[in-house]
Amino acid sequence: MNPGGVIVVSAEFCVTIRAILLVSDVETHTNLVADLRKLRSPMRWTQTFIPTLKEVPSDAEVPSHQLMLRSGMIRQLMAGAYTYMPLGYRVVRKVTEIVREEMDRAGGVELFMPALQPIELFERTGRKEAFGNVLFNFETKRGDRKLHFALGPTHEEVITDLVSRELKTYKQLPVTLYQIQTKFRNEERPRFGVLRTSEFLMKDAYSFGSSLEQLNDAYDAMYNAYCRIFERCGLEYIPVEAESGPIGGDASHEFMAPADNGEDFVVRCKSCGYAANQERADTGRTSSTPAKVDGAAEPQKVATPDAGSIDDVSRMLKADAATFIKTLIYVADGKPVAVLIRGDHEANEGKVRRALDATSVELADEATIEKVTGAPVGFAGPVGIKCAYIADHDIAQIASAITGANEKDAHLTGVVPGTHFELSETFDLRNADAGDPCPKCDATLEIVHGIEVGHVFKLGTKYSESLDANYLDSEDKKHPIIMGCYGIGVTRVVAAIVETCHDEGGIVWPMSVAPYTVELIPLNVTDEEVMAAVNKIYDELKEAGIDVLMDDRDQRPGFKFKDADLIGLPVRVVVGGKGLKEGNAEIKLRTDSEATMVPIGDAVAHVKNLINTNMPSARS
RNA sequence: CGGGAUGUAGCGAAGUUGGCUAUCGCGCCUGGUUUGGGACCAGGAGACCGCAGGUUCGAGUCCUGUCAUCCCGACCA
Known part of the structure; x- marks a missing residue:
């Protein structure tokens, strides 16, 4: 190349070069897309990196933390910062892909913004103060200029600033933009492994509209997309009423995954389905004035x-x-x-x-x-x-x-x-509690612990006003753009799934987010007959586009079964021993206690059938 | 940031009132025997006992400081 020289090039060539130059900006995303293709590729245990642990690390207390460490999904770098190992990262990518599909389906448009942000944006919205110590920010130098940066805890500022420059007229609205990106928050106390960390992967979406109707439509679309996402991930969830925003009404909902170790408290009514964050929930009482008692004894x-x-x-x-x-x-x-x-x-x-x-x-x-x-x-x-x-x-x-x-x-x-x-x-001055009357019906409220995995919020014009994001209406009048914001903690979703889907033996992955769908176990890797049969099934599964992990380690069967239960792949296929002599493979779901013997030739068809019948799907 | 706990080999642990070459299990390496729910035998490598001071003839053990991690609380647009 001769970047300084004069070259005559075709327009097509320019596009190619542009694409190459852009790669650095969108590298993460490009890699993600490329990786997704690899998701479909099979793997042999001896060729990947899945360091399982027999014993529970002494630092881990909650199940998701223990199991993610033991299964080799994550390793800790420091408090609140974890490496996603190959197995763990595959789950992150599967969840990410479900999120992406549903966002696109709901009309969202993906983009990718910098984590590195100028502090001025946060000063303009007043959130430098509001975030306080939670906002990672630091000064640095370029030449003799001093620069003050923040690491994005969320992206309202950046996206509103972008929109203020690019969106000018009502004709360009409504639009919903989203990204999947690492967020930084200097938590005072990171905890519970990956459930609360100072660096985490989040999907954040922002809707921009010219009317309340457009806001409500975007909000409903996101709300429904969230339901579909959690359903497809096989994660139980409760949408709860949260803080009501500046516009009033049901301006905010949190999506809670019920879990014993959840940090949030949800009150809900089993009878009518009312559910709310404990802090926000109405106690279902009304004002009353006690009658004055004449002649009551003095205290x-x-x-x-x-x-x-x-x-x-x-x-x-x-x-x-x-x-x-x-x-x-x-x-x-x-x-x-x-x-x-x-x-x-x-x-x-x-x-x-x-x-x-x-x-x-x-x-x-x-x-x-x-x-x-x-x-x-x-x-x-x-x-x-x-x-x-x-x-x-x-x-x-x-x-x-x-x-x-x-x-x-x-x-x-x-x-x-x-x-x-x-x-x-x-x-009404107190937190609602178990046993309080439901504010919507005659039943009583119960309390459940939950992990907040998503939050949708009608923002209104808070950010568009402070950052001058306006549009012109058909009469050439200027108005602040009406915004909504919608977040899902992707890595927290992963932890929440492990937290709720496990048994004594280990993780029990839902079919949709398992790092691999099938674990293929040759009982004896030194037996040529076994390996010939296993390799055939392996190739067929690969051909069928099914994620398979073959445990080709030279270990005794019991050892491999224990690890298989631990990492929790939904389908287990075992080949060897008596079964093989009769021409059978042994197939079992992680949730089954007994395996089914299936003729080796039918194994892949049987697996496909299991996948189809056990794949969580969206109900909404 | 307040309160509590813990730091000994990659992991899990023991180490007594200060005393000999720091112990055990798992894992790892070599060789052999095994092979359907974390095998067995033999041999081996791996630790300045979180770090820095101090007390002492002598410190993993006692004292001071410091760092790290975990838990409870406060905090969490």
Whole structure:
């Protein structure tokens, strides 16, 4: 080549060169596409790299972490950063491909943005502050210029900036753009192996529209695509109502995979299907005002030395926590406010903030508490408190309560809400809990743990306004573009699948995302007859486009069976021994306890049939 | 960032009130016997006991500091 010289070239040649030059930018994606072809290629165990572990590494506590390490899917580099080994990466690619197919099907258009981003974008949207330490950012030098970069925790800024430059008119809308890319978040505490890491693969999509209808259409399309994705991945999920956005209505849903080790709590109603993030869920109560009791006995003061917690006092007085009024002192927009919650309930800061119509709410420090209650922390109560207070709905239902006496080492018993302290209105101020009435029907709510695997959100114009992303309507008027954003944690989906699909022996992959579909095991690799039969099946599976891993290691059968259960491929085909003498191969699903004997000539057809009947499909 | 725990060979562990050449199982290498649910025999390699100081005649063991990892909490557009 002679890049500096003058060459006359054809237009076609230019396109070729352009394509080559672009490769560096889109290399990852190009490689992914090339790799997908390789996904269909078979593999021999001795030629790949699957280091399985017999024992559980001492650092791993949750099942997905243990199994992904043991099966050789991942290895840790440092806290919150993992290498995806060949086996693990194949699963990532399979999930990625399902995500891509469904995004495309829903009308999404794929692109690829830089992880490296100028800090100015985050300053313009105010998210440098909002993210705080979670945003990886650093200064560096180019010549004598100082540069300040961030590693993208998400891409609202970058894509909105792009769209602000490229999309000008309503005629170009609506459009939904997406990418599959590594995100960086400086988590204070990465944990649970691959479930919460500081670097992870995410599919993020952004919709741009000129009307609420267009936003709603894009939102619904993404919502449905998400359902299809999780169904095709064989992952159980619950769409839950999450924080309602600036536009109101069902502006946000999270997709939760129910799992014992999930960090999120979901309340749901089995009867009507209502489901919501515990923090957002309505408790299903309404405001009530207790009638004033005339002639009620005055509260009794009891000594509770050194007992400042509900636990301590309820033990000391042998009383149920549900008869306590917990008095939490918050500071809302600079003013102290007491929040009354039943002793066995948990206050919810978001609800408190909304009830007070405040912009900031935080728990008060000790000095403020002492000033307001005249007592050290732990002895606050509504009777005689020197600040405003608001009460949860359930407070009005307590006939006779125990509260702090606003005096060191003392509590009051026999406190009647509405009589001994003013109570004209109550609010929903606490987290919903198991047993609460469902806000949508007559049944009661239950609580399940969940792993958040996806989130769809109607953004509105927050980013388009701060980054000047506008369109012109047919009357030449300028409006901010209406946006939605939609994320799936791809690597978290993988972990969630392992977390929920396993047994004592190891992983039990759904057919659709298994690193290979079939594990082919020759019982004795030194036996020529066995190997001839196995190689034939191997070639036929390869010909049929089925992912197969042949365990050609010179190991005893039991050893290979244990590893096969551990890595959890859905179909196991065993050749050798008595079966082979009778001309049979032995075929078994990972979920089966007994194998089926199938004539060797029919093995591949049988496998195909198993794949077809066990492939998870989209219900929606 | 608060609280707790742990760092000994690639993995899992033992190591007593400070004492001899740091132990065991798995894995790894060589040779042999085996071959249907993690085989057996023989031989072998592999560790400055997380790191840095200190106490001591002597430190894996005691003290101080430091780093790393895990767990609980706070935090998580």
